[in-house]
Amino acid sequence: ETGVTQTPRHLVMGMTNKKSLKCEQHLGHNAMYWYKQSAKKPLELMFVYSLEERVENNSVPSRFSPECPNSSHLFLHLHTLQPEDSALYLCASSQDGGQPQHFGDGTRLSIL
Amino acid sequence: QQQVKQSPQSLIVQKGGISIINCAYENTAFDYFPWYQQFPGKGPALLIAIRPDVSEKKEGRFTISFNKSAKQFSLHIMDSQPGDSATYFCAASIGTSGSRLTFGEGTQLTVNP
Numbered sequence: 001e002t003g004v005t006q007t008p009r010h011l012v013m014g015m016t017n018k019k020s021l022k023c024e025q026h027l028g029h030n031a032m033y034w035y036k037q038s039a040k041k042p043l044e045l046m047f048v049y050s051l052e053e054r055v056e057n058n059s060v061p062s063r064f065s066p067e068c069p070n071s072s073h074l075f076l077h078l079h080t081l082q083p084e085d086s087a088l089y090l091c092a093s094s095q096d097g098g099q100p101q102h103f104g105d106g107t108r109l110s111i112l
Numbered sequence: 113q114q115q116v117k118q119s120p121q122s123l124i125v126q127k128g129g130i131s132i133i134n135c136a137y138e139n140t141a142f143d144y145f146p147w148y149q150q151f152p153g154k155g156p157a158l159l160i161a162i163r164p165d166v167s168e169k170k171e172g173r174f175t176i177s178f179n180k181s182a183k184q185f186s187l188h189i190m191d192s193q194p195g196d197s198a199t200y201f202c203a204a205s206i207g208t209s210g211s212r213l214t215f216g217e218g219t220q221l222t223v224n225p
Contacts, residue, residue, distance in 0.1 A: 004155070040121070042215040043156070043201070056212070090155055099144055099205055101213060103155030 002026050004104035006091050012110045015081055021107045023074040023091030031097040032074040034066060037088040037106065049074060050097040078109075086111045115139055118202050118216025125223050131189040133219045135202035138183065142204035146213070147176065147187050150199045159200070160187070192223045 004025045013019050025032065034046040048056035049068040063085075065077040074091055088108050092101040118135045125131045135145075143164050148156035162169045162176040162185065169176045175188040189196055202216040 006155075040217060042116070042217050043213075045212060048212075092155075098207075099213070100146060100158045100161065103148075103157065105153065105155045 004091055004093055004102055006089075006104035006107050008107060009105065010108045010110075012112060013078070013081065014112050015083075017081075018077070018079040020078065021076040021089055021091075021109075023076075023104055025072055025074075025091075025093040025102070025104075027093055027095075027102060029093035029095050029102070030071045031094050032068060032071070033092040033094075033101065034064075034074065034076050035090040035092065035103075037090055043090065047076075048097065055097070081109075081111045083111050085109065115214045116202060116204050116216045118219060120219060121217065122220045123222070125192045125221065127192065127194060127223055127225050129192050129223075131192045131196065131221055131223070132186055133200050133202070133221070134184065134186045135216050136182075136184045137204050137214075139204070139206075139214075140183070141206050142214075143207055144205045145176070145178065145185050146203050146205075147174075148201040148203065148215075150201065150218075152198075156201060189221075192221075194223045194225050197221055197223050 007022045031050045036044045046060045047066045052068045067075040088106040090106045091104045094101045116137050146161035147159045149159040150156040173190045178185045199218045199220050201218045203213045205213050
């Protein structure tokens with residue numbers, strides 16, 4: 001596989017569920033990102049990891065919990081989500097935390 | 113605070129026409145301006161990018177025009193094709209070493225056959 005792979009592609013969950021999104025990059029990069037994409041809004045940067053250390057957390061609610069066990073894998077753990085959290089969640093990676101960023105195809109999350 | 117404003121929200125162009133999408137930014141520290149293309153069901157993919165030391169960059173049918181004094185940049189798609197139908201996002205960052213990309217709201221382009 002090449003590029004940035006995200007699983008699952010679609011996820012429907014209730015507000016009381018706990019689930020995780022997974023991202024894997026095969027580009028040899030050392031920085032990874034989570035973005036939220038909502039309709040008709042700019043992409044919102046949620047978290048940045050560089051060399052497996054979280055370097056940025058943009059006021060994201062604690063119901064979103066990222067994990068970066070190594071430079072190739074990134075997870076987003078979800079619990080007690082709200083309907084407004086329904087969106088496309090995109091993972092990206094880059095070299096040395098710079099540009100350009102390479103995006104995965106996202107996980108479409110729907111909260112019932 | 114919306115630091116990168118993109119227009120129009122949607123655009124319909126006939127095949128063979130020119131598609132023009134505009135962006136304006138506020139932060140004068142921005143000095144890297146990429147455009148991303150996103151097809152339905154796919155993630156954004158880097159299309160073309162420019163640094164402010166040039167006023168124009170061309171790659172095939174895609175051209176970025178940059179006006180530093182006006183703090184504006186635009187994407188021109190020449191000879192637009194139905195396969196160009198996608199959502200286009202402009203973005204800006206402080207240098208290529210900066211991780212934070214500030215995105216515009218996106219333009220949904222439809223090219224009619």
